[in-house]
Amino acid sequence: LDWTGSWHWLFLINLPIAVLLVVFGAYFIAETKAPEAKRLDAAGIFLLSLSILAVMYGMTNLDGANLLHSLGNPEVYGCIIFGMLCFAALISYEKRVEMRGGDPILAYSLLRNHMFQRTLIIGLLSGGLLAAVIFIPSYVEQYLGVPAAKAGYWMTPLALASGIGAWLGGALTDKKGPVKTVILSGIISCAGFALFPLWVTEKWEFMIASVAAGIGFGFLLGAPLNVLVSEAAKTNKGTALGTLSLV
Incomplete structure (x- = not known):
């Protein structure tokens, strides 16, 4: 950003990463697929996309400062209800697709699996942990007195620790x-996140709390949830992993 003077150029950082993913993926990952390809579940994809977009649009229109009042906004409750109805229609449709021997985008039999349900709940909670890190720049700016232009740098200890945690979690x-x-x-x-309000007063203490929190949720980033959901799915691993990522 210092070089270009415009924040729009920030997104170019993804281009070399994407190119490397394509190159390494093509050379080093062996392709696997079902022996028999079934018809694409276009109607299921449409209903799922519509339900997600409707709920997301409704939530985007929520006013954090006047939360209860904004719930009365038709663009909030109308879109969320519409999204829920689309999802209910999706479940009903996918049940029929599976009964006919098709290949549903969201397998109804998986959703009835208790182990799979519990794994999705854990996945939802782990997403909450990941979302919590958006408060760190504001925390260091308002509480530790770090200038706003440098507040983002203070996510680095947590980010590095989460990478270490992901490796440890796999092992x-x-x-x-x-x-x-x-x-x-x-x-x-x-323990790591509790240190922020209960202990941290100095920057070095913040570093310790960040590393602990990063290692903690780094454990969840890869192996354990993927293994749990794969064990529950058995033959429908692709669908199961996609559903976990969505949740």
Whole structure:
């Protein structure tokens, strides 16, 4: 941004990353697919997309300063209700597709699997942990007195620690299993985030709290949830992993 003078150029950082993904993916990842390709579930894709877009649009129109009042806005409750109706129609349609032997975008039999349901709930909560990091720049700016232009840099310790946590989470999943890894992740994450209001007064203390929180939710980033959802899905792993990512 210092070089260009415009924040619009920030998004170019994704281009070399995307090129490397294409190159490495083509050379090093072996393709796997079902032996028999079934008809694409176009209607399911349409209903799922419509329900997501409607709910997201409704939530975007919420006013954080006047939350209860904004719930009365037709653009909020109308879109959210419409999205929920689309999702209900999707579930009903996908049930019929599966009964006919088709290939649904969201398998109804998976949604009835109790282990899969519990894994989706854990995935939803882990998304909450990931979303919580958006408060860190404001925290260091308002509480630790870091200039606004440099506040974003202070996410670096947490980001690096989450990478270490993801590696540790994979190793621990192999040795102790996904359930114990998820439990340990929750304990470390709670301890790390609790340090911010209860202990941190100096920047070095902030670094320690950031590393603890980053390692904690880094455990969840890859292996344990993917292993849990794959175990529940058995043959529908692609659908299961996609559903987990969506949640």
